[in-house]
Amino acid sequence: xxxxxxxxxxxxxxxxxxxxxxxxxxxxxxxxxxxxxxxxxxxxxxxxxxxxxxxxxxxxxxxxxxxxxxxxxxxxxxxxxxxxxxxxxxxxxxxxxxxxxxxxxxxxxxxxxxxxxxxxxxxxxxxxxxxxxxxxxxxxxxxxxxxxxxxxxxxxxxxxxxxxxxxxxxxxxxxxxxxxxxxxxxxxxxxxxxxxxxxxxxxxxxxxxxxxxxxxxxxxxxxxxxxxxxxxxxxxxxxxxxxxxxxxxxxxxxxxxxxxxxxxxxxxxxxxxxxxxxxxxxxxxxxxxxxxxxxxxxxxxxxxxxxxxxxxxxxxxxxxxx
Amino acid sequence: xxxxxxxxxxxxxxxxxxxxxxxxxxxxxxxxxxxxxxxxxxxxxxxxxxxxxxxxxxxxxxxxxxxxxxxxxxxxxxxxxxxxxxxxxxxxxxxxxxxxxxxxxxxxxxxxxxxxxxxxxxxxxxxxxxxxxxxxxxxxxxxxxxxxxxxxxxxxxxxxxxxxxxxxxxxxxxxxxxxxxxxxxxxxxxxxxxxxxxxxxxxxxxxxxxxxxxxxxxxxxxxxxxxxxxxxxxxxxxxxxxxxxxxxxxxxxxxxxxxxxxxxxxxxxxxxxxxxxxxxxxxxxxxxxxxxxx
Numbered sequence: 118x119x120x121x122x123x124x125x126x127x128x129x130x131x132x133x134x135x136x137x138x139x140x141x142x143x144x145x146x147x148x149x150x151x152x153x154x155x156x157x158x159x160x161x162x163x164x165x166x167x168x169x170x171x172x173x174x175x176x177x178x179x180x181x182x183x184x185x186x187x188x189x190x191x192x193x194x195x196x197x198x199x200x201x202x203x204x205x206x207x208x209x210x211x212x213x214x215x216x217x218x219x220x221x222x223x224x225x226x227x228x229x230x231x232x233x234x235x236x237x238x239x240x241x242x243x244x245x246x247x248x249x250x251x252x253x254x255x256x257x258x259x260x261x262x263x264x265x266x267x268x269x270x271x272x273x274x275x276x277x278x279x280x281x282x283x284x285x286x287x288x289x290x291x292x293x294x295x296x297x298x299x300x301x302x303x304x305x306x307x308x309x310x311x312x313x314x315x316x317x318x319x320x321x322x323x324x325x326x327x328x329x330x331x332x333x334x335x336x337x338x339x340x341x342x343x344x345x346x347x348x349x350x351x352x353x354x355x356x357x358x359x360x361x362x363x364x365x366x367x368x369x370x371x372x373x374x375x376x377x378x379x380x381x382x383x384x385x386x387x388x389x390x391x392x393x394x395x396x397x398x399x400x401x402x403x404x405x406x407x408x409x410x411x412x413x414x415x416x417x418x419x420x421x422x423x424x425x426x427x428x429x430x431x432x433x434x435x436x437x438x439x
Numbered sequence: 440x441x442x443x444x445x446x447x448x449x450x451x452x453x454x455x456x457x458x459x460x461x462x463x464x465x466x467x468x469x470x471x472x473x474x475x476x477x478x479x480x481x482x483x484x485x486x487x488x489x490x491x492x493x494x495x496x497x498x499x500x501x502x503x504x505x506x507x508x509x510x511x512x513x514x515x516x517x518x519x520x521x522x523x524x525x526x527x528x529x530x531x532x533x534x535x536x537x538x539x540x541x542x543x544x545x546x547x548x549x550x551x552x553x554x555x556x557x558x559x560x561x562x563x564x565x566x567x568x569x570x571x572x573x574x575x576x577x578x579x580x581x582x583x584x585x586x587x588x589x590x591x592x593x594x595x596x597x598x599x600x601x602x603x604x605x606x607x608x609x610x611x612x613x614x615x616x617x618x619x620x621x622x623x624x625x626x627x628x629x630x631x632x633x634x635x636x637x638x639x640x641x642x643x644x645x646x647x648x649x650x651x652x653x654x655x656x657x658x659x660x661x662x663x664x665x666x667x668x669x670x671x672x673x674x675x676x677x678x679x680x681x682x683x684x685x686x687x688x689x690x691x692x693x694x695x696x697x698x699x700x701x702x703x704x705x706x707x708x709x710x711x712x713x714x715x716x717x718x719x720x721x722x723x724x725x726x727x728x729x730x731x732x733x
């Protein structure tokens with residue numbers, strides 16, 4: 118609106134724009150009515166399957182009684198959280214979750230980066246494509262298949278690995294039931310399944326590196342190691358940081374399916390994590406409120422971790438996610 | 440790049456690099472090759488040799504056995520149904536929502552976008568979602584395997600970004616020619632988006648075929664178990680496949696347990712292997728679309 122106009126005219130002017138704005142809004146709604154109709158199923162989906170459950174986390178602060186239902190059950194405040202933190206299971210879950218995440222970070226996270234760097238050095242494009250085709254395959258295989266393959270090979274009852282061990286050393290190792298083997302097995306499975314797939318994003322980042330930089334480096338007499346260190350790695354640094362941030366957010370998510378499938382009574386002590394605990398207590402035993410509280414604790418820490426890492430990344434001069 | 444002198448160190452590195460990558464590539468598919476060959480094995484062979492890649496005698500008994508059993512055939516049917524219907528539902532929901540969201544002039548567009556992005560950051564969790572599914576009377580129905588995952592927020596945003604990049608001029612020309620909004624989507628936008636839609640069709644279909652979690656949570660009735668759940672029962676819990684042996688040839692010897700398990704694993708993976716060549720053509724591009732900011 119123009120400044121300095123007489124007060125009377127300004128008022129009339131404002132009223133006029135207000136009326137026309139409302140009218141405009143209505144006209145736009147009418148004009149785009151098909152777009153809004155198209156939006157409806159998707160919006161309904163998000164409301165029903167995403168937002169109603171979000172509101173359902175209030176269960177964590179209630180003492181849910183099935184016969185009373187959500188509304189009539191009593192509020193208990195933070196009682197479930199208190200019980201959970203005092204339960205010795207809490208430390209077991211926290212330890213298992215953090216150790217698995219740490220193993221993942223140390224052994225799995227760098228693997229696709231190294232593999233992408235190796236692939237990037239391949240000049241023969243036919244060879245490169247063939248290897249890529251092979252290493253992407255496991256990503257599309259279900260976790261049940263991955264666990265099943267592990268079972269048929271590692272079982273002490275006729276599993277190939279144990280038959281082989283027996284013929285060489287005369288003894289067998291019960292990989293599937295031993296707490297010592299649980300973590301290495303999980304990490305090996307993850308590396309086998311996702312390492313190749315993980316290279317895609319780094320290879321794309323590497324493809325974006327300016328060739329002229331390498332040419333200039335060669336002129337300056339840089340060896341291939343030097344080129345990797347001073348050009349290639351800095352070029353993919355922001356991709357690494359973004360993936361690290363995403364990884365931080367899922368540090369408490371250790372992949373329910375994989376752990377659930379590989380867990381048994383004998384290795385539970387090192388295998389049980391937040392998600393499997395929520396499933397066992399909530400779905401199979403019906404302790405809805407308590408397990409909702411455990412789940413909520415996990416999600417909140419997850420969100421804090423993402424936002425925190427993102428903030429840190431921005432502070433240190435990277436672009437971050439948001 | 441001009442050809443230049445390569446030092447001995449570089450040549451050594453290249454040889455080493457090609458070799459290591461070859462080993463990694465083979466390691467990626469080797470376990471599966473072992474399972475395939477094991478599924479054709481006979482009892483004699485399994486007791487004779489623990490590990491082999493090429494069986495000396497090929498027997499199809501394990502496959503004949505699993506296809507004679509009602510339980511496995513039924514679960515394959517469930518998985519196929521959920522994959523086909525589920526993927527159709529995914530595409531319908533994703534496209535209808537992504538299209539309006541791609542229009543920069545749509546009122547309330549940013550609000551909706553933020554609502555979607557928020558669900559990627561925070562969710563209600565397993566139990567509240569389970570209770571919603573229960574309240575909707577979806578437990579023990581195949582719809583529980585389809586509806587709760589009707590849209591992946593991540594895929595939705597990628598498709599939206601793709602629609603947004605389509606040239607506006609074509610759209611304007613079509614409008615001048617009297618094309619309606621729905622006509623525009625059906626006749627102009629969708630045909631132009633074939634590559635991206637193919638990618639997501641395959642991704643969603645693979646997701647449905649591999650889905651285990653939803654069935655574990657929402658399906659108690661064994662007759663409605665998809666193949667992945669049945670696989671776990673047979674391979675990991677060693678629950679017998681309980682074949683109907685009466686209808687078989689009287690000379691039919693029940694195949695060894697190990698080869699039955701391996702045959703079930705092969706059946707659970709086969710569809711993926713069949714679509715993989717098509718998948719592979721598209722996915723690098725599809726995944727990249729997702730990593731582009733916007």
